[in-house]
Amino acid sequence: MVDNSRPRSRTSAGTTTPGYRNRNGQTVIRDTDIPGNDHNQRIFELLCSNCLRRYGANGSDIWLRRCPHCNGGRPGLDFGEDRPFTV
Secondary structure, three states: OOOOOOOOOOOOOOOOOOOOEOOOOEEEEEEEEEEOOOOOOEEEEEEEOOOOEEEEEEHHHHHHOOOOOOOOOOOOEOOOOOOEOOO
């Protein structure tokens, strides 16, 4: 049985869960625990599936983000790292 008594927030919808991939091919890597630049937000590390660049974004923006390096997205938020993803 599904509990529909509480409205779903973007966070509870899973957009901040590591592994979530938005329609623009941006995947959540992790929560950096660094405050973002929007009210009550934290910076999340995202990975572009096209160019494999990592960048930061507010949790509330993940669902609509485009890569700032190859897809015309807004500049990423600084979380201390900005380099191609490596294994």
